[in-house]
Amino acid sequence: MRRVLFLAYDFPPIASPAAQRARHFVRYLPVHGWQPVVVTPRAGASWAYDPAGLADLPAELELCRTPTAEPGRALRRLRSDTGTARADGDGDPSPLGRRLREWLLVPDSQAGWIPFAATRALKQARTVEVVLTTSPGSAHLAGALASRATRTPWVADFQDPWSTPAFQQWQGRWRPWIDKRLERAVVCRADRLVATTEWLAEHLASVGARQPPAVVANGYEPAEQPQASGSDEHFTLLHAGSFYGPRSPEPLLAAVAAALEAEPAMRACVRVRLLGLQDARNTARLAGSIRRLGLEQVVEQAGQVPRREALTAMRAAAVLTLVADPLEGGRGLIPLKLYEYLAAGRPLLALTPPDGEAGRLAQAAGGTVVHPSNVAAAASAVRRLYRGWQAGESGGHAPAELVERYRWDKLTAKLAHILDDTAARRRP
Incomplete structure (x- = not known):
């Protein structure tokens, strides 16, 4: 069975939609001949956890939980201590929150995971046929480092846009500039791109994708x-x-x-x-x-x-x-x-x-x-x-x-086909 290195910040027991996407991909990829090797943080920052999400993961799953640093947590504590802003996560329009987010949380609140994820990915990437990363941007950057260092083909799965103005409402003047360049670097470097909607696929294509991004929607589990x-x-x-x-x-x-x-x-x-x-x-x-x-x-x-x-x-x-x-x-x-x-x-x-x-x-x-x-x-x-x-x-x-059309097993079959095609074009 071929192996795919899967970098996913959100993964069970986190109960986010992104974790559900990763969970079901991991469950069904082995059916199509792909054994995932998951790299995820030990304790990511999330509002919600549901241990039930761990129950149906494959018994043979190779799960690598890494340390992570969470600047966002320190930022929330600082905001709470100073009383200058709400302790509500990333979307903070206060001057303090805006400035710290602009300088510390690049490309996103999960930036502190990048060195840990990249270090583990570099160790694993030589043992797999494809690197697969899924949003947020920090996972893409860590995967890009591992892919480039080992010349392993890379598929980047986008669940959200990165640099569109609507998703930068609390960022300062220079962040749109750097975010556009980081997004372009990922989009142009990845061997294949996956998007959750047609609109997002069109956006990624306009940024400079090597070939038209594929659409693999979210779904449900019967x-x-x-x-x-x-x-x-x-x-x-x-x-x-x-x-x-x-x-x-x-x-x-x-x-x-x-x-x-x-x-x-x-x-x-x-x-x-x-x-x-x-x-x-x-x-x-x-x-x-x-x-x-x-x-x-x-x-x-x-x-x-x-x-x-x-x-x-x-x-x-x-x-x-x-x-x-x-x-x-x-x-x-x-x-x-x-x-x-x-x-x-x-x-x-x-x-x-x-x-x-x-x-x-x-x-x-x-x-x-x-x-x-x-x-x-x-x-x-x-x-x-x-x-x-x-x-x-x-x-x-x-x-x-x-x-x-939106059953997770059918959607994962589409992803597996993309992995097949990407592995067949492995870089020399």
């Missing part, structure tokens, strides 16, 4: 889907996923409040359930919005729950909701939760630009798509979905062929 569950007594609009930085549930809450104002009788039945964590800014802002909109008895903030519980809650919800990232680049990405929503088979309300990547997929799945700024249209959609729920309409079933 074996994880719980048995069909009856809905509860309430009309529950569920959002599964964290809110941080500019991402906020406010468009959803505004739509629900407007719907309740138009039809007060709905209030006894309507509930909004939010699964996932929030940063400090969103926590404070959300509390104020709930009070202002009079939704104290409507909104439930459940916080982080185990993955299996979240999947079960999706099956029981009356409506699954998606709230778009308001940044310009957000329209080019598709949250992993949307694929799991499709598998859950429940009605979908997506507050996202209809012409964006997530909007197009939601429409193809038969969901209701409304721009997040159009509160009146979103409120009308909530009322229509409520009436359907009252009438006992199930709805929400995306075309089977569309859902099948």
